[in-house]
Amino acid sequence: MIEPGTRRHAIDMVASELFHTNGYAATSVRDIAKALDIQAASMYAHVASKEDVLWSIVDGAATAFERRADDALGDASATDPVDRLAALVEAHVEVITADPQRSSVFVTEWRHLSPERRSAISDRRDAYEARFRTAIEDGIAVGAFGATDPALAATFLLTALNGIATWYRPDGRLSADRIADHYVDLALRSLSEDHR
């Protein structure tokens, strides 16, 4: 973990914003350094490479999603599949709205990681998505959700959820809490029994 308040931490915050706005490949080490008012070469006193900066952002975001999902599923109330899915959706929205730049870099820039790191993230994403899929499967099994393709439904929900990172603004029309409430509702309804 990187200590808040350190220069290393400031690098990640500044880089998150630049990678979010312009993308990793279109952001130069000089851009990051300029935002910190230091020389480009001085960046290398704190990081070994530009890719290491991307990695710490992506790894930090992945860890945040995993921890919040653990907490959400750890609650005693989360034995019911519907409650479990609701808790997962709420946790996911909260992680995104707490740091939309980092989240959007996680969602969109991981292809610029080295093959090893990319595949490690891919595995963690699969495990994370499996929590959603399992909650959906269990909900169908007990008749709380309508029959559907659980893997596809999980992907449907997670892409909608991740989309928040691309459009959310802290000063926007809806607060993070309201968005979370609405998305939990939309998610649960999308899995409800047939609407006809």
Add this chain to the structure above:
Amino acid sequence: MIEPGTRRHAIDMVASELFHTNGYAATSVRDIAKALDIQAASMYAHVASKEDVLWSIVDGAATAFERRADDALGDASATDPVDRLAALVEAHVEVITADPQRSSVFVTEWRHLSPERRSAISDRRDAYEARFRTAIEDGIAVGAFGATDPALAATFLLTALNGIATWYRPDGRLSADRIADHYVDLALRSLSEDHR
């Protein structure tokens, strides 16, 4: 419109794939030229700039979405708000699965366009999203959909829909038709009356 079969068209197809896989900024003019077995300088006999290639891909995708939505709404059966939304969702999925690379470039790479082109695309996206929002509003007004925030619901659906461009593979487990059917279902259910 660019004639299929021409070199100019081949440039767009090759560039779509490279921009989709590596991103616009991480793809060089030399990468595109190499895939076409010509020299980088020869590219400029066909295009004025790298950004022009991105523009023709993004503009082509935007036009495809607009046309298919027009067709979908032009059908006589599409006076009912629920049918209208279903037709919009189906059309959107079909445009994406017909050319996922172009669609994903449209969704993720428009920030690399010039400010004028970016704002033109932003306006067209807003108009396109308004069709979804209006169908949702009308559906709520006639009691076919449950009460919800129409703008947020439209964003929820469109981000889920656009996500298809990032994961769809023609040789995947589900055919394009099956995906469209499932997504229409998920979309309509997500807007249904309260599930409790």
Add this chain to the structure above:
DNA sequence: CCTACCGATCGGTAGG
């Protein structure tokens, strides 16, 4: 954290 610098690569042009 700085100055000074490196080889590689970038988008694009000139002239055929």
Add this chain to the structure above:
DNA sequence: CCTACCGATCGGTAGG
């Protein structure tokens, strides 16, 4: 569509 080339910028290193 090619060869030859341009100035700018890239990620990163040496040495303090």
